[in-house]
Amino acid sequence: MTVSKLKEQLNxxxxxxxxxxxxxxxYISDLLSRVLGGCKxxxxxxxxxxxxxxxxxxxxxxxxxVILPEGLTAPVDILETAKEEGLTIFxxxxxxxxxxxxISALLL
Amino acid sequence: MSESxxxxxxxxxHDFASAGAASAAVKKTLKQLGFPPDFIRRTSIxxxxxxxxxxxxxxxxxxxxxxxxxxxxxxxxxxxxxxADISMAMKEGFxxxxxxxxxxxxxxGMGLPNIKKQSDDFQITSELGVGTTLVITIRT
Numbered sequence: 672m673t674v675s676k677l678k679e680q681l682n683x684x685x686x687x688x689x690x691x692x693x694x695x696x697x698y699i700s701d702l703l704s705r706v707l708g709g710c711k712x713x714x715x716x717x718x719x720x721x722x723x724x725x726x727x728x729x730x731x732x733x734x735x736x737v738i739l740p741e742g743l744t745a746p747v748d749i750l751e752t753a754k755e756e757g758l759t760i761f762x763x764x765x766x767x768x769x770x771x772x773x774i775s776a777l778l779l
Numbered sequence: 780m781s782e783s784x785x786x787x788x789x790x791x792x793h794d795f796a797s798a799g800a801a802s803a804a805v806k807k808t809l810k811q812l813g814f815p816p817d818f819i820r821r822t823s824i825x826x827x828x829x830x831x832x833x834x835x836x837x838x839x840x841x842x843x844x845x846x847x848x849x850x851x852x853x854x855x856x857x858x859x860x861x862x863a864d865i866s867m868a869m870k871e872g873f874x875x876x877x878x879x880x881x882x883x884x885x886x887x888g889m890g891l892p893n894i895k896k897q898s899d900d901f902q903i904t905s906e907l908g909v910g911t912t913l914v915i916t917i918r919t
Binding site: 701702703704705706707708712720722723724725727728730731732733 | 795796798799802803806816820823824827828831883884885886887888889890892893896
């Protein structure tokens with residue numbers, strides 16, 4: 672599964688287009704301190720954090736992409752930073768739970 | 780690489796918008812030098828955690844990075860206030876961060892334990908009223 676295929680399968684809206692990374696698993700947390708310890712390379716990270724630090728953390732842990740649930744969006748400057756870093760950020764009308772169920776079915 | 784590469788970065792206090800700039804720069808340097816991905820990831824995470832700590836607690840400071848042939852040594856020196864009880868600070872979940880810091884998603888008391896987890900050698904010294912120094916070594 673890749674970022675572009677995930678977008679297709681889950682009907683995600685792209686907020687920032689980054690690299691078409693290979694996806695391995697999924698991680699959900701809004702506490703950046705937790706994410707730094709727990710999110711693995713290639714994870715789809717579902718979060719409601721939309722600060723610049725979210726992008727920095729996603730890049731540090733090498734998340735495959737980020738999905739903002741429940742139709743959330745992020746400020747333009749943050750999306751620009753994500754693009755520069757090659758990080759894809761999507762938004763979806765689904766909740767984190769619904770997204771995780773769908774991702775689980777696709778990745779397993 | 781016959782000689783080590785030394786870099787120094789200033790870390791500003793309470794500047795969350797640019798926090799992580801030093802770690803990002805180090806990550807890019809290590810990538811350019813062709814270090815293994817897992818080593819780069821561990822180095823970046825450990826340094827980012829340290830940098831965030833300097834921004835939250837440490838009144839800013841200096842990050843010295845020495846890149847050797849098969850390791851990197853990161854020395855983070857902040858400007859205070861120092862840690863009263865290092866053994867408590869090393870416990871997962873213990874944090875003295877303010878509510879405003881927690882609202883940004885930090886201050887969960889995971890930083891120092893995570894730095895230790897990512898590193899091969901980790902030294903912490905602190906003096907109240909003076910500051911805290913971390914020396915983090917990560918090997919390939």
